Amino acid sequence: MSLEELYREVILDHYRNPRHRKPLDRADAHAEGVNPLCGDEVTVELTVADGTITDVAAIGQGCSISQSSASMMTDAVLGKRIEEVRELIHRFKAMMDIDREVDLGLDPERPGAVLGDLEALQGVRRYPVRIKCANLPWTTLQEALDQLSDS
Amino acid sequence: MSLEELYREVILDHYRNPRHRKPLDRADAHAEGVNPLCGDEVTVELTVADGTITDVAAIGQGCSISQSSASMMTDAVLGKRIEEVRELIHRFKAMMDIDREVDLGLDPERPGAVLGDLEALQGVRRYPVRIKCANLPWTTLQEALDQLSDS
């Protein structure tokens, strides 16, 4: 597998032009994630109304994989219901699980099934040490969601 | 070399019937030696008059080599002048030094040259790990002598 498949255009685009990178004025949840081994950092902020993500921000620094993953994630979750987002997290992590033969679940009938741009990160599966990078924003998002349900 | 040469009669005799094992009523010098690895212990006490060892005791516990060496040592130093004793320590340690071809110095003309019973400990040279046992009383004696010269 070639490096071109890892570093797809869309990844570099999200890396260089991250979406939703501005801190929210008012956030209902705020979680910080760090990968101590490589130093990558992602902060996730959410506002929620009626069980739906109405605004999101991901601010961080790190490699193209963690930062593009964060950026794509914001695109993917904005406007989704929390259950859908949880399902999305689950699917994304499944996609990154090298021990699993994944059904990428691209069935557009299922809520949260469409990974969209995120599929570009599939190439990361071949670079096990980078999987943590791709997962970091998602783990942080999960923490943010857990805060919502705690409160 | 056979074990019989290590465990000569005279060694076992000194081990079982140690000489000068009674603490002195009045000692001019007192030193304690211990081999932390095997736990052997020897305490040496001296009384001195006019530069001559007038009484000596070696009290201890440990293997036949350390304890017979201590006992033979007391026989060898009693009544000797301090310089002679220092010479004897030197000769004994030389005998135990496996890196040296020793002239055992059995020339009876030289003061302190005759090692006497102590020669029985020659066999120890072949058991390097036991050399420390044989040397322990002598190192302790040296410390006792050093106390005398310090004061």
Add this chain to the structure above:
Amino acid sequence: MTGLEHLRADFPVLRREIGGKPVHFLDSAASSQKPVSVLEAMDEFYRCCYANVHRGAYTLSVESTDRYEAARTRVASFINAPDPDQVVFVRGATSALNLIAHGWGGTHLRAGDRILLTEMEHHANLVPWQMVAARTGARLDFIPLTPEYRLDLEVFEDKLDDDVAVVGVTGMSNVLGTIPPIPRIAEAAKGVGALVVVDGAQLVPHQPVDVQSLGADFLVFSAHKMLGPTGIGALWGRPERLEEMEPYEGGGEMIADVQLHSSTWAAIPHRFEAGTPPIVEAVGFAAAIDYLEKVGMDQIAAHDADLTGYALDRLAQVPQLSVYGPAGVEGRGGVISFTLADVHPHDLATILDQHGVSVRAGHHCAKPLMRHLCVPATARASFYLYNTRADVDALVAALGTASDLFGVG
């Protein structure tokens, strides 16, 4: 006879001759020999894919990290720990006990607290507690032995009260062979809220151990006593106890963030693994566990018991020989301490060595126990899976020479 003799071929040292006689290695309690599979695992790892762990994004470092973490998983499964992250790699049992004494005890012990140990602890499970007691004002107290060389559990239960903050006990005495009933001790200790620390240096190599039923909070052991390399050991801890423990060493790998004036710690277990860990030793440790499990820990325990029983019987026939340890093989491992008349153990060891028989002589890092036994030292023979009755026979024969030389009997 338990039919493990074919294993001897896996241990190159056992082909050694000493003074023209085949070696009878009876000092596995100090450190075991290593099978070829362990040596090859380490050698091959250095040759194929060595690099430092955790810090690299390149292939060799990833492979190295994977092998290192796989070893952690292997150690965890060996003691049935539910999660590999409950296993901390350390230099050995001694380091692990220091980490617990200083890292947990140093922050949790208060003046007046009592640290309850046993009279048969190895210095490794005594001296660190003395050090932390001196620092915190806690006091040491000891569970005595019965005349049968077992822990006096009645006195133990008497001594247990709310002041007891730590109960530290060996899983198997390295001098007496005594195996105390850990689950029972742990349960009683839990009753007063004490931390239960088990020194498994002798137990884990010789018996199946399941931390989920042991009852301990911490269990420590060294690889080199269980067919593995020097330089590594393991500390298992209950997650909530590991959380309570402060790191003992600072440095790389153990931090989450470092500012100039302060730092935050990484997650467990890395928090306790400052600096470059014993990477290749972990690989060797895992290979040793593979070997042990292939043979089977139950098999090994049975083999130890068989040899111990045989040896106790044969030694009982040697005139003027005294054994220090429980009679019979019940609740006792394959460690036999003895003295022969007035022959000093150090002399015994030299004489036996001339017959190819390797036994240890000394205080076995258990000076308080030696004082209790009223001997300055003992000789000690200890068994492992590669020993046979022929080794015991050689021991008994060599003791005969010692008796002759010293005119005993």
Add this chain to the structure above:
Amino acid sequence: MTGLEHLRADFPVLRREIGGKPVHFLDSAASSQKPVSVLEAMDEFYRCCYANVHRGAYTLSVESTDRYEAARTRVASFINAPDPDQVVFVRGATSALNLIAHGWGGTHLRAGDRILLTEMEHHANLVPWQMVAARTGARLDFIPLTPEYRLDLEVFEDKLDDDVAVVGVTGMSNVLGTIPPIPRIAEAAKGVGALVVVDGAQLVPHQPVDVQSLGADFLVFSAHKMLGPTGIGALWGRPERLEEMEPYEGGGEMIADVQLHSSTWAAIPHRFEAGTPPIVEAVGFAAAIDYLEKVGMDQIAAHDADLTGYALDRLAQVPQLSVYGPAGVEGRGGVISFTLADVHPHDLATILDQHGVSVRAGHHCAKPLMRHLCVPATARASFYLYNTRADVDALVAALGTASDLFGVG
């Protein structure tokens, strides 16, 4: 070109291919590869004469002890220490620095004392001091860097006053390659009576070091960065400083006597070596030093300088590449940290790895330095005696691909 290429055959890992390309191992600053002679020394030792040390009167144990102590002598002679007893075997540089910080600092530092470190210290020479500062009330202070990435010695001399109790400095930065003038620093520090601790983890493997002229009180280093095994390192100390240091770990081997409630310590160095030491690792360490000395430390330093100069020249031609470290090879070792445009170092490492080029990416356990450099991470290439200009060429070529992929330049 310094003609060491024939040595490559001694390092099996270098025959590895990664992704179909020969490996270009450029991460020796994290850990070096090992020559066959080191692996064979350890393997042979395990096979012929392994046993635990110091405690046995039998042949195997005596041989083992002799080899272990001979390794100490070997390490001592390598750094020209006048007496092997000035060398303590430890798990690695990190452990050694913790021993010094806790064992010396813990008993000698008072509230108000200052511990003067540098802004480029590895976490190993920072976090232990933070820990001991928190315990004793001492404060940390830092010697800054000049814009040329060297220690600012003027500020250092300004900061030196009677409150400075410890000066801790790296012998060579593992990020910048900077080699501070230790003798000059040590002399100034001695002037105010400060303890001088030198972290030699990077220096000792790459340059001849003579403790009799270095001026330090303590020098630490790890075997695994100098062709030796994991699991061992050394602490050298001046005798009077070693005497002042309290043992950090308690256990077997390190005691003179143990009573139930207190203990007395053994002589130095054993006092600092609790428990079973890394015995076989010591034998490997000695074999590594044999290898280094056969090549010659001057030769190795010259080889490093040659490669570093070549690499600095070639990297200067890569568009948008920044190097963090002194210009030129004067007072600088074979460690080159760099970034390429906005390509994250972690991405760089992955891309280079696909070309067989192993470099490290990250904070290199020097987070405060990263903050000072205003980068979250760098990529780092580091050289050792087995590297060649071909490795540098491969690095530069792979950087070209990275530039293409990321559209740099």
